[in-house]
Amino acid sequence: MEPKTITVKGAREHNLRNVSLKLPRGQLICLTGVSGSGKSSFAFDTLFAEGQRRYLESLSSYARQFLGQLPKPDVDQITGLSPAISIQQKSSGWNPRSTVGTITQINDYLRVLFARVGTQHCPGCGQVISAQSREQIIARILAIPKQTKFLILAPVIRGQKGEYKDLFEDMIRQGYARARVDGEVVSLTDAPKLARHIRHYIEVVIDRLVMTATLRPRLAEAVEAALKMGDGTLIVQIVDSSKSVASSLIDKAVQGKTKTVKRSKRVSAKDADSDILLSSHYACTKCNLSFEPPTPQLLSFNAPSGMCPTCDGMGETFDFDPELLVPDPKKSFLKLAIQPMRTRIGRWRRHIYRGVAAHVGFDLKTPWVKLPQKAKDALLHGLGETHIAFEWRWSGGVWRHGATFDGIIADLRDKHRKAKSSMVRAYYEKYMQRRQCPDCQGGRLNTQALAVRLGGLNINEVSGLAINDVREFFSKLKLSQTQQFIAVEALKEVVGRLGFLCDVGLEYLTLERTAPTLSGGESQRIRLASQIGAGLVGVLYILDEPSIGLHARDNDRLLKSLCQLRDMGNTVIVVEHDEQTMRLADEIVDFGPGPGVRGGKVMAHGNLQTIMRSKTSLTGKYLRGEERIEIPVTRRPVVKRKKPAIKKTKTKAKAKAAKR
Numbered sequence: 001m002e003p004k005t006i007t008v009k010g011a012r013e014h015n016l017r018n019v020s021l022k023l024p025r026g027q028l029i030c031l032t033g034v035s036g037s038g039k040s041s042f043a044f045d046t047l048f049a050e051g052q053r054r055y056l057e058s059l060s061s062y063a064r065q066f067l068g069q070l071p072k073p074d075v076d077q078i079t080g081l082s083p084a085i086s087i088q089q090k091s092s093g094w095n096p097r098s099t100v101g102t103i104t105q106i107n108d109y110l111r112v113l114f115a116r117v118g119t120q121h122c123p124g125c126g127q128v129i130s131a132q133s134r135e136q137i138i139a140r141i142l143a144i145p146k147q148t149k150f151l152i153l154a155p156v157i158r159g160q161k162g163e164y165k166d167l168f169e170d171m172i173r174q175g176y177a178r179a180r181v182d183g184e185v186v187s188l189t190d191a192p193k194l195a196r197h198i199r200h201y202i203e204v205v206i207d208r209l210v211m212t213a214t215l216r217p218r219l220a221e222a223v224e225a226a227l228k229m230g231d232g233t234l235i236v237q238i239v240d241s242s243k244s245v246a247s248s249l250i251d252k253a254v255q256g257k258t259k260t261v262k263r264s265k266r267v268s269a270k271d272a273d274s275d276i277l278l279s280s281h282y283a284c285t286k287c288n289l290s291f292e293p294p295t296p297q298l299l300s301f302n303a304p305s306g307m308c309p310t311c312d313g314m315g316e317t318f319d320f321d322p323e324l325l326v327p328d329p330k331k332s333f334l335k336l337a338i339q340p341m342r343t344r345i346g347r348w349r350r351h352i353y354r355g356v357a358a359h360v361g362f363d364l365k366t367p368w369v370k371l372p373q374k375a376k377d378a379l380l381h382g383l384g385e386t387h388i389a390f391e392w393r394w395s396g397g398v399w400r401h402g403a404t405f406d407g408i409i410a411d412l413r414d415k416h417r418k419a420k421s422s423m424v425r426a427y428y429e430k431y432m433q434r435r436q437c438p439d440c441q442g443g444r445l446n447t448q449a450l451a452v453r454l455g456g457l458n459i460n461e462v463s464g465l466a467i468n469d470v471r472e473f474f475s476k477l478k479l480s481q482t483q484q485f486i487a488v489e490a491l492k493e494v495v496g497r498l499g500f501l502c503d504v505g506l507e508y509l510t511l512e513r514t515a516p517t518l519s520g521g522e523s524q525r526i527r528l529a530s531q532i533g534a535g536l537v538g539v540l541y542i543l544d545e546p547s548i549g550l551h552a553r554d555n556d557r558l559l560k561s562l563c564q565l566r567d568m569g570n571t572v573i574v575v576e577h578d579e580q581t582m583r584l585a586d587e588i589v590d591f592g593p594g595p596g597v598r599g600g601k602v603m604a605h606g607n608l609q610t611i612m613r614s615k616t617s618l619t620g621k622y623l624r625g626e627e628r629i630e631i632p633v634t635r636r637p638v639v640k641r642k643k644p645a646i647k648k649t650k651t652k653a654k655a656k657a658a659k660r
């Protein structure tokens with residue numbers, strides 16, 4: 001049977017004077033007394049230290065050899081002790097990359113939610129993307145009104161240049177008679193001659209159909225063939241004169257959030273209204289981009305599949321800054337306006353820059369400040385894919401050649417990367433600056449991940465909301481029945497944890513707040529919320545003045561959380577001066593009578609009434625209103641306790657977990 005009490009005999013740690021106590025398990029116990037009276041020595045240096053030591057002893061000798069041994073606290077005997085967890089006021093011990101979201105594991109569940117029930121949009125055009133099964137595609141087409149004439153087309157050429165004579169012949173050999181070429185349906189035996197350097201759209205006519213009640217088998221066959229030929233994509237062209245048929249269908253499809261694209265960029269605007277584009281891929285047919293369906297890893301900036309490739313998931317870039325590169329803008333480019341170019345521009349390099357200047361239309365001798373932005377951009381960032389003509393003059397004549405130009409910054413990046421000495425690297429870094437990543441705007445995720453939306457927001461936008469608002473967001477989130485079924489577990493975890501954070505008065509924090517920016521009280525309360533979320537039973541929790549820095553209203557909520565932790569079947573010991581906490585506690589232990597050597601004794605022990613009746617207890621007098629206890633204006637500094645080795649490994653494990 002579980003022991004009902006924790007029994008301590010002869011505790012002498014620090015100034016404790018042979019303290020012997022029986023504490024009830026499964027209760028909320030408040031240890032109080034003036035500062036330095038020994039309450040912390042009892043809670044942390046005796047109970048918690050012994051709990052930790054025993055935990056370590058329980059590990060295998062193999063594990064122990066790495067963790068070392070903890071000193072036994074100065075106490076004769078402790079019985080009935082449970083595994084102990086301390087929740088102290090310190091923000092250290094967390095990975096600097098941890099955030100409120102990672103510490104509470106809310107981020108893990110958010111990623112699952114976004115991956116499973118979020119909607120993928122195309123990062124290019126914003127179009128909703130979802131894959132459809134062959135059956136879904138057939139069902140979609142069967143929704144066309146009866147007697148409507150339509151074509152099933154398989155797109156084979158999508159905006160590519162060429163004549164495609166072989167392709168036409170090949171299609172004839174496969175038994176097809178017609179194709180839609182640049183918007184016109186033509187006979188393949190009489191195909192038009194296509195201009196080689198113009199982009200074309202060619203779709204094979206797989207079948208010409210009229211919607212009837214018995215069409216299904218033939219339609220299924222056509223869909224199968226079209227998807228095969230069109231590489232997972234097919235087009236339904238409504239031939240009926242009434243355009244409303246198609247547009248009503250398109251509307252329906254969009255409402256159903258399936259992949260149906262009006263092809264607005266088509267060559268011929270005439271047929272654009274009558275096309276329905278259907279795909280069995282997870283792809284945007286408009287931008288011709290295909291994707292992997294979202295996974296929780298995609299939504300993590302620590303995973304290669306999710307991180308922004310520009311900044312490697314850091315949210316910021318470290319690159320050359322045009323302002324820093326040109327300290328004296330009155331200088332011309334040839335006079336080394338761009339300072340880290342360092343050396344005189346030789347003949348070879350000069351002819352390259354001349355080519356660029358001639359191409360853009362400016363003079364390299366113009367002072368930098370007077371150059372148009374276009375010229376500065378060309379020199380710094382290059383001209384991309386543009387082919388530039390260069391002229392190399394020599395005694396034998398002129399050699400004309402063409403190439404692309406990558407710009408000065410690309411050169412400098414290369415030099416910085418290849419620099420072997422740290423001095424050279426430092427030289428270049430004088431001209432570099434940290435900036436918010438231009439591609440993810442500090443969001444750390446790649447464009448596909450940021451285009452997964454739930455209730456209209458992406459995962460970063462949710463993390464940027466105050467916890468209160470995140471809670472409201474999820475309470476208002478509308479999910480279909482299937483989505484609800486998929487999301488129910490993750491949603492419960494997220495909403496529960498958000499609730500615990502609100503309960504401890506942290507509703508104003510955002511999930512993206514990083515651990516080092518949290519106050520001691522805030523991080524203590526986050527630990528508390530995580531512990532409630534962890535749902536452990538039979539644990540001894542020890543808290544250090546959790547009421548510090550809280551308003552009365554928040555203190556109420558904090559106390560409720562402590563009671564919750566107790567009601568789950570745990571013992572909660574709070575070291576506290578706060579009167580409200582004492583009044584709520586099941587049991588109070590008053591240490592005293594004075595600080596330091598004058599303390600270390602238990603002055604009174606029992607429930608509130610017992611303490612209030614006590615003649616010796618200062619706290620009793622205070623609770624009766626006869627005496628005021630000076631609450632120190634400046635709290636005693638957080639005493640650096642000797643860190644047991646086990647704690648370190650725990651923190652490391654936590655940091656690892658947070659990283660994941």
Ligand SMILES: [Zn+2]
Pocket residue numbers: 122123124125126127284285286287288
């Ligand atoms: Zn797109």
Ligand SMILES: [Zn+2]
Pocket residue numbers: 308309310311312313314315316437438439440441442443444445
């Ligand atoms: Zn980025």
